[in-house]
Amino acid sequence: xxxxxxxxxxxxxxxxxMLSILLRKQLGxxxxxxxxxxxxxxxxxxxxxxxxxxxxxxxQGTGYELISPLRKRFGSDIKIIMISAFENASEKEKMKALxxxxxxxxxxxxxxxxxxxxxxxxxx
Numbered sequence: 001x002x003x004x005x006x007x008x009x010x011x012x013x014x015x016x017x018m019l020s021i022l023l024r025k026q027l028g029x030x031x032x033x034x035x036x037x038x039x040x041x042x043x044x045x046x047x048x049x050x051x052x053x054x055x056x057x058x059x060q061g062t063g064y065e066l067i068s069p070l071r072k073r074f075g076s077d078i079k080i081i082m083i084s085a086f087e088n089a090s091e092k093e094k095m096k097a098l099x100x101x102x103x104x105x106x107x108x109x110x111x112x113x114x115x116x117x118x119x120x121x122x123x124x
Contacts (some may be wrong), residue, residue, distance in 0.1 A: 001121050003029040003050045007070075009040045009063060010055040010083070015108070021051065022110050027117075027124065036060050044069050049078055051122070053113075056084040056091070067098050081118045083108060 006029050010016050013035070020031040032047060034040040034048055037060055052070055052095070054063030063082055082095055085106040095103055102116045114124050 001123060003027055003122050005030045005032065005041065005047060005051075007032050007043060007049045007052040007054075008036065009034045009037070009053070009058070009066060009081070011035055011058045011060075012055075015055075019108065023113075025083075026110055026114070037065055040066055041069060041083075044073055049074065051117075052080045053077055054080065056081050056082055056086070064098060067069070067100065070101055079122070081113075081116060081120075092110050 006021055006023055008016060008117055010019070014046055016033045016035065018032045018053060023031050030036065032043050034043055036058060052066070054066055056063045070080060079101045081102045081104055082100050083104050084091070085108060087105045092103060101120055104112050104116055118124055
């Protein structure tokens, strides 16, 4: 399975920039970078995505708020990875119940991202 377009949602500009550059260079995928939920919702309606990388903790809410719209629009065709500096069992159970495909803890490293993508069946 190939990755053509990625939705990246994180309110930290440095993280968005770094990840966008790395994902483009390492995976050759287009990256749509969003700083907040409203911008991401607009992009979900306008674009086709193979993968979503969502930060849990955003200034205007949580990345969890994007899971339902993503599943409604793309079904199981999109893989959803949550990213967060906070990792605990209750969060992981919540993610599983909401249909998240994978979790990556911060700090983010390209090796972690590539490993998770391979586990999800993407060709890297």
